[in-house]
Amino acid sequence: MQDEINNAVTVLREGGLLLYPTDTVWGIGCDATNAEAVAKVYALKKRPDAKALICLVPDVPMLEKYIPEIADVTYDVIDLATRPTTIIYDNPVGIAPNLVAPDNTLAIRVASDTFCQRLIRKFGKPLVSTSANISGAPTPQSYAEISDEILKGVDYVVNLHRENKGGKPSSIIKISKDGVVKIIRK
Template sequence: MHQEIKNTIEVLKQGGIILYPTDTVWGIGCDATNPEAVKKIYDLKERIDSKALICLVADDRMLTKYVKQVPPAALNIIEVTGKPTTIIYDDAQNLAENLIADDGSIAIRIPDDEFCYQLSRKLNGAIVSTSANISGQPTPSSYKEIAPAILKGVDYVVNLHHEKICEKPSSIIKLSNSGVVKIIRK
């Protein structure tokens, strides 16, 4: 795994996009602070850039680097949910402008996955994580189901867990600074 992390970090630092196994589904990712790399992902997915993407961070300390004010309830939600949960936070900061939603929010998940944790930690930053499909197409549940256009369109395919079957994407919760919680995807 160490060599894969090293190879992947090199690609991310050069502005490349990767195909990698996450704690949920196979994802397309890049350095979340690089607007050109983020644009490459929107182009590859044929997705309009007003539809925001998810980011992964290593831990709650890193979360505070990208969210001006992390509501106290966020850490409780992360702790008690028994499944991968992405939280949409108000007031994103220090990320590529084209990654932040029009209302200033950002969707971030702290994955319970060693590879994703190490990748974010070694990059010392957030990594984009969006499902490895063309917008509007079904999310592939395994590496074998990923479309050839996606495989050819990334700069690097992480050589881990090609046999992994992913049941479904994360839950998504919007947590406003005022404390309002809204479930977006169960």
């Protein structure tokens, strides 16, 4: 695993794109603070940049670095979630501008997967995490279902967990800084 983390971090530092296993489905990722890398993800997915992408962080301390105002209820949601849960936050800081939604929000998930946590900690910044498909196409449920276009469009494919099947996208909720919770995707 350590070699894969080192290889992935090298690609991320160079502004490249990764294809990597996450705590949900296989994802396309890049440095969430690098606008040029984020633009490459939108181009590969053929996705309009007005449609925001998700970021992964390994833990709450990194989350707090990029989201200065977090409602208290958020900590309970993170601690008590029984499946991967992405939360949309208001007013992110230090993130590539083309990753932030037009309403100044950002979707972030605290990754539960050991590989993702170790990778992001070593890299030291959040990663983009978007499903490994062209926009509008079905989300691949396994590595074997990822299209050649995606495989050829990234700079590095992590060689771990390729045999895993049945990943599901995370649930998504919005928690405003005043604590109002709204379910976006169950």
